[in-house]
Amino acid sequence: MTQEAVVLVNPRAGRRRANTAEIAEALHRFRVPHTIQVIDGIDAMRHAVIEVARSGRQIVVAGGDGTFRLAAATLVESGLAADAKPLGILPVGTGCDFLRTFGITPTLEAAAERLAGPETYRVDVGRLQGEWGTRLFLNVAQAGAGAAAAETAPRIPRFLGPVRYPIAFGARLPRFPATTVRFSGGYTYESRALAVIMANAQFFAGGWNVAPKAMLVDGELDVQVIDASKRAAPALVPRIVRGVHLGHPAVTRRSLSAFRLETDVPWPIEADGDLVGSTPVDVSVLRQVLTVKI
Numbered sequence: 001m002t003q004e005a006v007v008l009v010n011p012r013a014g015r016r017r018a019n020t021a022e023i024a025e026a027l028h029r030f031r032v033p034h035t036i037q038v039i040d041g042i043d044a045m046r047h048a049v050i051e052v053a054r055s056g057r058q059i060v061v062a063g064g065d066g067t068f069r070l071a072a073a074t075l076v077e078s079g080l081a082a083d084a085k086p087l088g089i090l091p092v093g094t095g096c097d098f099l100r101t102f103g104i105t106p107t108l109e110a111a112a113e114r115l116a117g118p119e120t121y122r123v124d125v126g127r128l129q130g131e132w133g134t135r136l137f138l139n140v141a142q143a144g145a146g147a148a149a150a151e152t153a154p155r156i157p158r159f160l161g162p163v164r165y166p167i168a169f170g171a172r173l174p175r176f177p178a179t180t181v182r183f184s185g186g187y188t189y190e191s192r193a194l195a196v197i198m199a200n201a202q203f204f205a206g207g208w209n210v211a212p213k214a215m216l217v218d219g220e221l222d223v224q225v226i227d228a229s230k231r232a233a234p235a236l237v238p239r240i241v242r243g244v245h246l247g248h249p250a251v252t253r254r255s256l257s258a259f260r261l262e263t264d265v266p267w268p269i270e271a272d273g274d275l276v277g278s279t280p281v282d283v284s285v286l287r288q289v290l291t292v293k294i
Contacts (some may be wrong), residue, residue, distance in 0.1 A: 004033040005088065005115070006052045008045065008071070010063035011038050013092055023062055023090060026112040034060070042070065049074045053084040058293070060088035060115065065097055065139060069272045072290055073136040076125055086120045086293035097139050097203035101216060102294050114294050122288035123216040126200040128269065129284075132277030136286070140204035140211065141271040143181075143261060143279055144195030144226070145233070148172040150270035165205040166237065173230055179265040181225065185282070187259050189225070191252065194233060196261060197224040198283055202243075204273070209243030213253075219287040220255040227252065258284040 007027070009020060020036050027034050039045045045061075049071045052059050061071045068089045075081040089111060091099060096106035102121075104110050126137045135141075142150065152168035181196055183189040199211030199222040214222035228236050228250035239245035246253055262280040269277050 003058055003085070004035060005058040005060045007034050007036045007060045007062055007090065008048050008052070009036060009038045009092070010045065010061070010067040011040050013063035013067055019092075022108060023092065026090070026108045027115070029109070030112045030116040032112060032115050036062075045070055046074045050078055050080065053078075053080040056085070058085040058088065060090060060293075062090040062092050064091065065272055066274070068096070068098055069136075069138050072125065072138055072292075076136060076286065076289055081290050084291070086291040088115050088293040090115075097205075097207065098201060099294065100203040100207065101139075101201040101214070104294065111294075120291055120293050121217065122291050124200055124219060125286045125289055126198065126221055126271070127284045127286055128271055128276060129282040130269070130277045130280065135271050135276040137200065137271035139199070139201045139272050141198040141200075141269065141283075142195060143198075143263070143267045143269045143281065144193065145169070145173055145176045146195045146197065147268040147270040147275065148176050150273055151268055151275045153273075165208075169237070170234070173233060176230075177265045178230070179263050179267070182262045183256075183259050184262070185258060185260040187254065187256050189252075189254075191225055191227055193225050193227050194230070195226040197222075197226065199224070200285070208241045210240055212243035212246070217288060218255075219285050220257045221283065221285055223254045223256050223259075225252040226250060256283075257287075258282075 039048045061067050075084050091106045099106045128135045149169035149172050153164045156164040178194045181193045199214040202211050202214045204210050211222040260282050266278045
């Protein structure tokens with residue numbers, strides 16, 4: 001990277017405030033020219049991303065997966081992604097599962113080193129559409145018990161870090177309603193289920209290898225229907241964490257580019273860790289609409 005990058009820092013990412021001195025030190029170590037702007041708030045971050053993209057400068061966001069998703073969605077939704085410089089990321093948040101899909105240890109030093117290199121990738125972005133609106137996602141979306149856990153996790157103290165999600169899953173599972181799910185729109189399938197996973201990338205929840213066969217460049221989502229009983233579900237979780245669950249009889253997997261998901265009982269839906277609405281939902285892939293610098 002020879003052009004100066006504009007590093008947009010989310011000061012609220014993670015369990016402690018982002019340290020701009022540490023960010024600058026890592027970038028200097030790998031000779032990445034840069035300026036740093038601390039951007040506090042969702043609207044302010046959107047505005048900054050648009051402003052920097054329109055100026056033709058390089059954008060690097062310093063935060064977690066949520067910050068990166070916000071910047072990526074802003075570029076795509078504003079129509080600037082096609083002409084913008086590749087979007088970079090420096091992990092300073094609660095997690096950075098997006099980097100894990102590329103085999104990069106989610107540390108500030110490892111990410112800064114990659115920013116200094118030549119590699120860029122055109123990646124897919126997932127899209128969810130329902131009566132509640134439209135939501136883009138980079139990593140993983142879910143409907144069902146996993147989404148209910150994502151709804152509860154933010155209420156658990158932040159200092160617990162990655163264990164907040166499994167704690168939330170254990171709390172929500174006993175009363176969560178399993179139901180019949182139906183797929184339509186190019187793929188027809190019906191089954192009882194406890195959860196449906198829709199993965200663009202491989203990891204979520206701070207390192208769970210939920211979709212080891214997912215690819216960010218193939219124009220498809222890795223879709224998994226989990227039909228485990230509530231009694232059996234906890235034993236399946238360690239397999240999901242390690243990415244060795246796909247052969248389990250409770251898991252049905254397909255690669256799909258577009259479909260509609262309906263459930264007999266309305267289920268919550270989460271995308272990249274945020275609750276976004278409930279079923280029914282139309283799901284699709286925006287193929288290779290974003291260039292990332294990783």
